[in-house]
Amino acid sequence: MSNKEQQQEYAKKIKPLQPKPPYFINCLKAYLVGGLICVIGEALMKFYMTYFNFNEETAGNPTAATLILIAALLTGIGVYDKIGQFGGAGSAVPVTGFANAITSAALEHKSEGIVLGIATNLFKLAGAVIVFGAVSAYIFGMIRYAFKTLM
């Protein structure tokens, strides 16, 4: 008897017993939270464009940094977890979710020390994003560059 078959059978058996997630409500919450974070980002972008001489293309950098600072502080005082429980993907998909993943992983392992706890675990959750981003950007970049030189 293979283990995988048993697992699949079990998953089939319990399916009718599992509660269905409230799709619509969850999406509405995600929309509201995610949209609001983007509106805050838009306000920050406008702020940096008016007062700090950034243009539309470069203003994304200080905006991301500011949102990351806010999200890291909110994670530190325990507020971002509550936003995450309410907003689901709405709080995970924006760049603030990236900051939350980094900060919460570091906080969680604080008791193990500064080097082995905080610094080692900083990218425990968010590392996957950077790895997949860099690998895919490398591959797509190679393909696009090859096309460009051949054409």
Next chain:
Amino acid sequence: MDYLWAFLVGGAICVVGQLLIDIFKLTPAHVTTSFVVLGALLDAFGIYDNLIKFAGAGATVPITSFGHNLLHGAMASAEDHGFIGIAMGIFELTSAGISSAILFGFLVALIFKPKG
């Protein structure tokens, strides 16, 4: 008007993520990683730039723009240095995001106490 489009587009991207979590039972980590790859893919076809022009922060704040920036930096540096430039420029535009995430994450973890 800019704010409205930022809200609508940014929220819509998050709804796609929420649907992936609810229907396909993906974890948030899987959603964010696939969104980064998706952002790089959309930029490879030149689509993401149009979305940014249209939606502003609605397109730059979601994590998809991280993939877009990675590829953008790589391509800009490939213009000058050829194939080697791809590796040189990959983190050029995302440097602000990554370094501030490291700095603030580290400082907050030093200062605050873990909850729960």
